[in-house]
Amino acid sequence: MARELLKGNEAMAEAAIRAGVEAYFGYPITPQTELLEYMARRMPELGRVFVQAESEIAAINMVYGAACTGARVMTSSSGPGISLMMEGLSYIAGTEVPCVIIDVMRGGPGLGNIAPSQGDYNQIVRGGGHGDYRVITLAPATVQEAIDLTVLAFDLAERYRTIAVVLTDGSIGQMMEPAELPPMREPPRIRPDWAVTGAQGRPRRVLTSIYLDPYEEEKTNRRLLERWQQIQAREVRYREYYLDDAELVVVSFGIAGRVALSAVRAARAEGIRVGLLRPLTLSPFPYAAIEALSRQAEAFLVVEMNSGQMLDDVMLAVARRAPVAFYGRMGGVVPFPEEILEEIRRLVREPPPLEAAPREAWFRRMGMRGAGNGSGPSGMREAANP
Numbered sequence: 310m311a312r313e314l315l316k317g318n319e320a321m322a323e324a325a326i327r328a329g330v331e332a333y334f335g336y337p338i339t340p341q342t343e344l345l346e347y348m349a350r351r352m353p354e355l356g357r358v359f360v361q362a363e364s365e366i367a368a369i370n371m372v373y374g375a376a377c378t379g380a381r382v383m384t385s386s387s388g389p390g391i392s393l394m395m396e397g398l399s400y401i402a403g404t405e406v407p408c409v410i411i412d413v414m415r416g417g418p419g420l421g422n423i424a425p426s427q428g429d430y431n432q433i434v435r436g437g438g439h440g441d442y443r444v445i446t447l448a449p450a451t452v453q454e455a456i457d458l459t460v461l462a463f464d465l466a467e468r469y470r471t472i473a474v475v476l477t478d479g480s481i482g483q484m485m486e487p488a489e490l491p492p493m494r495e496p497p498r499i500r501p502d503w504a505v506t507g508a509q510g511r512p513r514r515v516l517t518s519i520y521l522d523p524y525e526e527e528k529t530n531r532r533l534l535e536r537w538q539q540i541q542a543r544e545v546r547y548r549e550y551y552l553d554d555a556e557l558v559v560v561s562f563g564i565a566g567r568v569a570l571s572a573v574r575a576a577r578a579e580g581i582r583v584g585l586l587r588p589l590t591l592s593p594f595p596y597a598a599i600e601a602l603s604r605q606a607e608a609f610l611v612v613e614m615n616s617g618q619m620l621d622d623v624m625l626a627v628a629r630r631a632p633v634a635f636y637g638r639m640g641g642v643v644p645f646p647e648e649i650l651e652e653i654r655r656l657v658r659e660p661p662p663l664e665a666a667p668r669e670a671w672f673r674r675m676g677m678r679g680a681g682n683g684s685g686p687s688g689m690r691e692a693a694n695p
Contacts, residue, residue, distance in 0.1 A: 312489045317452045318343035318482040320490070321385075321411055321475065324459040326351055329494040330409070331380045332358035334371035338387045339423040340479035341413035345385065357496070365390040369397030376406035377516050379504025381463055381496060385411035387479075388429050389420055391437070398472060399438025403518025403529070405503075407466035411459065411475045413482040416641030424641025425479035427563055430618035433474050434592045441530050443537050444472040445544065446592035450567040452486040458589065460491055465544060469536055470503070476591060478614070480564045480643060537593075546589035547598055551577060555584030557656055558602050560623050561612040562588050565644065569612045572649035583653055591619065599626035608656055609633045612649055614642070617668045624667070632660065635667035 315323075322344045325333070333348045345361065352359035358375070362368035368384050375382040386394065391412050401408055414429045416422040436442050445465050449455040455477055462473035500506050505514050520526035550570055552558065561569040566587035573585045586602065588595050603609070608631055611620045617635050624633055636652045638644045661670070 310489050310492070312487040314485055315452055315456075315488045315490075316343060316483070316485045317455050317477070318413065319347045320452050320488055321455050321459045321477075321482075322347035322351065323490055324456040325383055325409065325463070326355065326357075327491050327493045328460045328463040329381050329496040330357070330383050330463065331496045332360075332371075332375045332382045333384065334360045334362050334368040334375070334382070335384045335386065336362050336365045336368050336390060338365075338390045340415055340425070340482050341385050341387050341411065344411065344413070344482070365393040366397065369394035369401075372408050373397055373401050373404070373406070376401060376408045377404065377505050379500035379506065381409075381467070383409040383411070383463075385413065387413050387415045388417045388426075388432075391429060391432065395438040397438075398436075398444070399440050399442070400518050401472055402436070402438065402442040402444070402533070403440060404516050405470045405533070406516065407470050407472070409459070409462045409466055409473050409475070411477070414476065414478040416639075422641045423479060425481075425564060425614065425643055426639070426641050427478055427565060427614040427618070428639070429476065430591065430613070430615060433476050434594075434618075434622075442533055443540075443592055444474050445469070445540060446474045446476050446590065447546075448476050448562045448589060448591050449481060450563050450587060451488075452481065452484065453488040454589070455481055456488055456490060465540075467501075469540055471536065471540070476563070478564055479641075541593040544590060545593050545595050545597070547595040548587045548589060549598075550585040550587070552584035552586065552602065554582050555602075555605075556607045557581070557583040557610065557653065558606040558608075559583060559585045559610045559612060559649070559653070560588070560599065560619070561585065562591060562619060563614075565612050565614050568644055568646055569649050571646035572653060575646060575650050576653045579654075581653060581657055588619075594622045594626075596622070596626040599623060600628070603627040603630040606631050608660055610649075610652060610656060611635045611667070612644065612652075613637045614644070615639060617671070620667060629663060632663050632665050633667045634661050634665070635671045637671060
């Protein structure tokens with residue numbers, strides 16, 4: 310199909326429609342509201358279900374109920390709304406029904422602001438709600454990836470009877486780029502054999518997340534864990550750039566990874582042997598790929614738009630085989646490529662010791678820049694003196 314100029318939020322909505330979503334339940338919140346508005350127009354046109362719920366809590370419970378029928382269902386929100394959905398997410402995970410959630414992240418914590426951020430990493434990647442479960446988490450860096458990963462999310466959610474989250478940020482939701490939409494798929498006509506669709510002529514089916522007997526609960530948790538081990542073995546995805554001879558490896562996801570790629574290309578033009586690994590799946594995380602790189606690289610630089618939430622996963626994978634440094638921006642501030650390029654140059658000039666504490670070192674540097682001594686980039690000075 311031809312490439313079109315598409316806005317990220319609307320592109321993800323149309324991708325979900327073309328993946329065969331049958332029911333959408335949501336509540337408006339910036340910066341994802343255009344997604345809901347698009348669904349409000351397109352879903353009734355196709356004879357499918359759209360409900361603007363009275364709250365995010367109502368929306369996720371509508372998703373829960375519809376998912377139990379075996380329908381393809383989804384919701385979308387931003388950080389504060391996703392927080393309200395956490396109880397429902399845990400119930401959905403415990404009931405083992407599939408659904409897709411799109412989280413268009415904004416600055417936080419609390420109500421925060423409507424600027425792009427990556428502060429929901431821990432909330433989503435660690436599962437968020439109560440209990441012992443994980444969710445598949447996909448992180449696009451372009452509008453095209455947002456389309457492709459939204460379609461993939463439906464396939465993975467159904468294949469593993471799990472929650473699949475597309476974790477993006479306000480800049481992807483709001484930007485317009487040329488992208489190609491997938492062919493239209495019709496919603497499935499045959500329901501899975503676990504769905505509750507009426508028991509006429511067959512034994513009844515029961516979907517629940519309550520197991521008062523601890524041994525029954527343990528059995529359920531073991532089933533969830535075994536399924537997650539299959540996901541870890543089969544569904545890790547990432548992109549590599551200039552890694553064949555890289556002495557310094559940058560690890561970054563989403564829009565921060567896209568900015569980091571510009572910095573890596575600029576550093577390569579200066580003769581610096583640096584490469585980039587950009588995870589597409591934050592959960593399951595590409596531990597093995599990073600572990601392999603740690604046996605060739607002299608140092609790592611993790612770049613995020615938060616205070617180092619993915620940093621913990623990278624450090625687990627590297628396991629002190631190489632020093633790890635960190636550069637982050639918070640509160641909805643998007644880093645400039647020049648900032649990351651300067652961090653790359655600094656690591657080449659002053660390689661960190663193996664025992665360095667990356668978050669603490671970054672915080673000390675940020676504090677010196679925030680003191681207004683003029684040594685930091687303009688974006689940092691603006692953040693320190695709004």
